[in-house]
Amino acid sequence: MRTLLKDWIGPWRAYAAEFLGTFVFxxxxxxxxxTNVFYGNVGILGIALATGLSLTAMIYATSPFSGGHLNxxxxLALWLVQKIESSRAIFYIAAQTAASFCAAATLLFIYGDRALKFTIGAPSxxxxxxVALVIEVVLTSVLVFVVFATMIDKAGEKTTGPLAIGLVVVVATIMAGPLSGAVLNPARVLxxxxLTKTYAYLAIYMVGPAMGSLxxxxxxxxxxxxxxK
Incomplete structure (x- = not known):
């Protein structure tokens, strides 16, 4: 009975970790x-550091429970190479998506209706x-490469993996933030x-990272x- 209960709770602990980590990110x-739009003094470097370092922190926090996907x-990349079961992958993505909506709702509460004009922080x-699609595909491929090389490959440096992943997001945001938005993560904008009914570029941020996951x-x-071998 205890083993059965542990087997049931284990996956849900992982789903909760994915939700919480993605929400904070x-x-x-x-x-x-x-904050940069309304109050200034953040700039592209500040946005890049906030994005990358928050991702690093959340991967460190959630990787013991879920592997720290948060994306x-x-x-999808791990599912394609059979590193995660289909059922678990579906629940992971569902948790990440739910976290994206909850984070957007929280931001709307914090910043008020004026945030709607800026798609609650989603890039343009x-x-x-x-060109934006190509940028998202290439940079997501780089992100997946670093994830696999550090967190999945047995020869990888797992202790510094989250930091490497965060640094990729930092430099990608500095380079492509003013261009495509450097999303690399559908949960970041979905x-x-x-919530703001802004669908013009949604396909870019869904298709680009999906192609990059290949x-x-x-x-x-x-x-x-x-x-x-």
């Missing part, structure tokens, strides 16, 4: 954008949609955009399978 990442693109595209298959073929 989206709250801080989008909140830093809104549907990462979960200032280049063509095609709640804010749908790099997990490439990493698995080039490195993980060879290391098993």
């Amino acid at each position: 989206v709250l801080i990442a989008s909140g830093s954008v809104l 549907p693109a990462v979960t 595209v200032v280049v063509s949609e095609q 709640g804010p955009m749908i 790099f997990g298959v490439i990493y698995d073929f080039l490195f993980l399978r060879k290391s098993k």
Whole structure:
């Protein structure tokens, strides 16, 4: 009976970790954008640091329970190489999505109706949609590469993995934040955009990271399978 109860609680603890970690990440990442818009003195570097460091902290906090995905693109990449069961992957993405909506609602409460004009902290595209899509695909591929190399590969440095992942997000935001928004994570924008009924660029931030997650298959073929032989 105790084993059965443990088997039932275990996955739900992981789902709760994904929800909480994603909630905090989206709250801080989008909140830093809104703070910069309304009060200034944050800038692209401040937004990049807030986004990357919050992700690092949340991965450290949640990885013992769920692996610290906090990103549907990462979960999809791991599912594609059979590193996570289908049922668990579905619940992970559901938890991440729910967290995105809750974070958006919290930001709306904090900043008020004026946040609606800025899609509750979701970025806007200032280049063509095609260029923005390519940027999101490439940078998400880089993110997936670092996740696999540090957190999944047995030869990886798991203790510093979350820091490496956060640094990728920092530099990606500095480089592409003013261009595509450097989202790399559908959960980062899904709640804010749908809550504000702003669908113009939603496809870019869904399709781009999803395509970038395919790099997990490439990493698995080039490195993980060879290391098993």
